[in-house]
Amino acid sequence: xxxxDLLRDDLRDLEQAHLMRQRRNNALPCAPLAVxxxxxxxxxxxxxxxGLAGDPALADALAEGAQRWGAGSGAxxxxxxxxxxxxxxxxGLASFIGCERALYFSTGYMANSGVIPALVGRGGAVxxxxxxxxxxxxxxxxxxxxTHRYPHLDLAALERMLQAxxxxxxxxxxxxxxxxDGDVAPLPDLLRLADTYxxxxxVDDAHGFGVLGPNGRGAVxxxxxxxxxxxxxxxxxxAAGVSGAFVAGQxxxxxxxxxxxxTYIFTTGAPPALAHALLCSLELILNGDExxxxxxxxxxxxxxxxxLKRWQLMPSxxxxxxxxxxxxxxxxxLARALWDEGLWVPAIRPPTVPVGSARLRISLSAxxxxxxxxxxxxxxxxxxxxx
Ligand code: PMP
Numbered sequence: 391x392x393x394x395d396l397l398r399d400d401l402r403d404l405e406q407a408h409l410m411r412q413r414r415n416n417a418l419p420c421a422p423l424a425v426x427x428x429x430x431x432x433x434x435x436x437x438x439x440x441g442l443a444g445d446p447a448l449a450d451a452l453a454e455g456a457q458r459w460g461a462g463s464g465a466x467x468x469x470x471x472x473x474x475x476x477x478x479x480x481x482g483l484a485s486f487i488g489c490e491r492a493l494y495f496s497t498g499y500m501a502n503s504g505v506i507p508a509l510v511g512r513g514g515a516v517x518x519x520x521x522x523x524x525x526x527x528x529x530x531x532x533x534x535x536x537t538h539r540y541p542h543l544d545l546a547a548l549e550r551m552l553q554a555x556x557x558x559x560x561x562x563x564x565x566x567x568x569x570x571d572g573d574v575a576p577l578p579d580l581l582r583l584a585d586t587y588x589x590x591x592x593v594d595d596a597h598g599f600g601v602l603g604p605n606g607r608g609a610v611x612x613x614x615x616x617x618x619x620x621x622x623x624x625x626x627x628x629a630a631g632v633s634g635a636f637v638a639g640q641x642x643x644x645x646x647x648x649x650x651x652x653t654y655i656f657t658t659g660a661p662p663a664l665a666h667a668l669l670c671s672l673e674l675i676l677n678g679d680e681x682x683x684x685x686x687x688x689x690x691x692x693x694x695x696x697x698l699k700r701w702q703l704m705p706s707x708x709x710x711x712x713x714x715x716x717x718x719x720x721x722x723x724l725a726r727a728l729w730d731e732g733l734w735v736p737a738i739r740p741p742t743v744p745v746g747s748a749r750l751r752i753s754l755s756a757x758x759x760x761x762x763x764x765x766x767x768x769x770x771x772x773x774x775x776x777x
Contacts, residue, residue: 407718408718408719408722408739409718409739409740414426414427414734415427416433419443419444419449421433421438421441421443421444421757422434422441422755422757422758422762424734426734429732430732431729431732431733431734432732432733432734432762432765432766433734434733434734434735434752434753434754434758434766435734435735435736435751435752435753436753436755437596437597437627437628437629437753438628438629438631438755438757439597439600439601439628439629439685439709439753439754439755439756440600440601440606440629440631440674440675440678440681440682440685440755440756440757441631441681441755441756441757441758442600442629442630442631442632442671442674442675443631443632444631444757445631445674447670447674448631448632448667448670448671448674451666451667451669451670451671452632452663452664452666452667453663454663454666455475455661455662455663455664455665455666455667456661456663458663458666459473459475459661459662459663459666460661460662460663461661461663462658462661463658463659463660463661463662464658464659465658465659466655466656466657466658466659467654467655467659468648468655471658471659472659473659473662473665475662475665475666475669476494476659476660476662476665478665478669479494479665479668479669479672480492480493480494480636482669482672483624483636483638483672484638486605486607486672486675486676487607487608487610487611487622487624487638488607488611488616489620489622489638489639489640490639490640490641490644491638491639491640491641491643491644491645492636492637492638492644493636493637493638493644493647493648493651493654494634494635494636494660494665495634495635495636495637495651495653495654496633496634496635496657496658496659496660497625497627497633497634497635498525498594498596498623498625498626498627498635499524499525499528500525500635500653500654500657501525501623501625501635501636501637501651501653502523502525502526502528502529502594502623503525503528503529503532503653504529504647504651504652504653504654505529505592505621505623505637505647505651506526506529506530506532506533506535506561506563506592507529507532507533507534507651507652508646508647508650508651508652509533509559509561509590509621509646509647510533510535510557510559510560510561511533511534511535511559512534512535513535513557513558513559514533514535514536514557514558514559514560514561515535515536515537515538515555515557515559515560515561516530516533516535516536516537516538516560516561516562516563517538517540517548517551517552517555517560517561517562517563517589518530518537518538518539518540518562518563518564519539519540519542519543519563519564519565519568519575520539520540520541520542521542521565521568521570521571522563522564522565522568522594523565523569523594523596524742525594526563526565526592526594529563530563535557535559535561536555536557538551538555542568542571543573543575543576545576545579545580545583548562548580548583549583549587552583552586552587552589553587555587560587560588560589560590561589561590561591561592561621562580562583562584562589562590562591562592563592563594564577564580564591564592564593564594565593565594565596565597566593566594566595566596566597566598566602566608566609566610567595567596567597567598567601567602567609567708567710568597568710569596569597569710570710570712570738570742570743570749570751571704571706571710571712572597572704572706572707572708572709572710572711572712573704573705573706573708574598574602574609574707574708575593575609577593577609577610577613577615578613578614578615580593581615581617581619581620584617584619585617585619589619590619590621591617591619591620591621592621592623593609593610593620593621593622593623594623595608595609595610595622595623595624595625596623596624596625596628596635597628597629597708597709597710598610598612598708599624599625599626599628599629599630600628600629600630600675600678601629601682601685601708601709602708605675605676605678605679606629606675606676606678606682608622608624610622618639618640618643620639621637621638621639621643622637622638622639623635623636623637623638624636624638626668626671629675630668630671630672630675631671631674632664632667632668632671633660633664634660634664634665634668637651678756681756682756684756685709685754685755685756687760688754688756688758688760688763689707689708689709689711689754691760691763691764691767692711692752692754692763692766692767693711695763695764695767695768695771696767696770696771697771698713698770698771698774699774700774701713701714701715701724701770701774702714704749709753709754709755710751710752710753711752711753711754712738712749712750712751712752713749713750713752713770714747714748714749715737715748715749715750716746716747716748717746717748718737718739718740718748720748720777721737721738721739721748721749721750722737722739722748723777724737724750724773724777725737725750727773727777728750728766728769728770728773731769733765733766733769735750735751735752735766736750736751737749737750738750738751752766
């Protein structure tokens with residue numbers, strides 16, 4: 391058996407467990423309409439919650455940014471790859487969020503996997519919700535700190551772990567909106583625990599930024615909490631419609647992260663044109679109440695129209711509306727049946743979600759219309775009887 395034979399076996403195992411992931415080539419810009427292999431599809435799978443990714447104003451800003459700053463940054467931020475426009479973006483993000491300072495990262499994955507090791511290391515402890523995003527999990531593993539994963543939203547279990555820990559440096563990490571479930575973490579209660587046990591509280595607001603809270607300021611603003619303990623992560627490739635992420639918090643915290651986060655330091659800075667587009671996106675988010683109201687209406691409409699018995703619509707007030715199917719093969723068959731009807735909804739299977747909880751992850755966007763949502767709901771209602 392060579393290495394290649396071993397790999398072929400592994401691929402076969404994935405296939406047999408219905409765990410092969412599939413990639414499709416979309417020929418249209420990001421919007422609910424997609425064209426895949428020449429077929430028009432209505433998509434319910436992007437994180438473009440406000441419908442900004444395809445907004446002409448952002449495309450214009452990106453083009454203008456490229457004209458002004460060129461295509462690439464040329465170096466890492468701390469060498470010569472940092473630009474005035476990125477500095478302006480950081481200031482805009484910090485004031486939008488209501489934090490002292492923000493640091494712009496190339497991706498959310500890099501922000502999460504860089505921030506945790508910069509703050510806690512060997513001898514420290516990280517406390518993490520079991521359903522946290524993979525990038526927080528990886529940051530935790532990279533930190534070499536003790537890891538404590540508490541059952542989803544189980545604050546009593548978290549408190550027991552905090553109580554038992556003798557670590558000096560402690561960090562609690564949580565998604566705000568859980569990416570595969572759509573439910574929201576109890577942020578004020580988490581902050582209370584962080585206060586009691588003197589821990590940092592890192593909140594990954596990837597799916598809340600732009601959507602929740604006043605003017606889309608996110609889940610932390612919605613919860614109405616503030617503290618020097620809060621490390622706020624926002625991603626800019628979802629509701630913001632572009633790409634990148636930021637960490638926001640107290641001045642000293644952000645300064646330290648700039649000095650120590652390896653995923654910030656040892657990588658080429660993102661193209662400055664993206665920051666120019668993101669400044670435009672920040673304006674659109676700030677003035678995006680109409681989009682957010684429409685989105686809320688679509689969420690209520692979808693939940694009201696579905697009548698499922700065999701599959702379970704999971705409790706969620708956010709644009710992430712998962713339907714739990716359970717079995718991998720059945721979730722795939724459902725996604726395929728929807729695909730045949732021209733509806734593009736991804737089936738999410740382990741290891742992204744726990745074994746036995748395969749699901750459809752429906753995401754709604756302000757770019758959808760009422761009739762898009764009604765079409766999806768009625769197709770699902772019908773398929774439950776015919777599949
Ligand atoms: N956190 C969460 C909760 C996410 O869902 C994602 C992306 N799926 C990320 C972080 C990573 O962000 P990015 O795509 O910018 O790397």
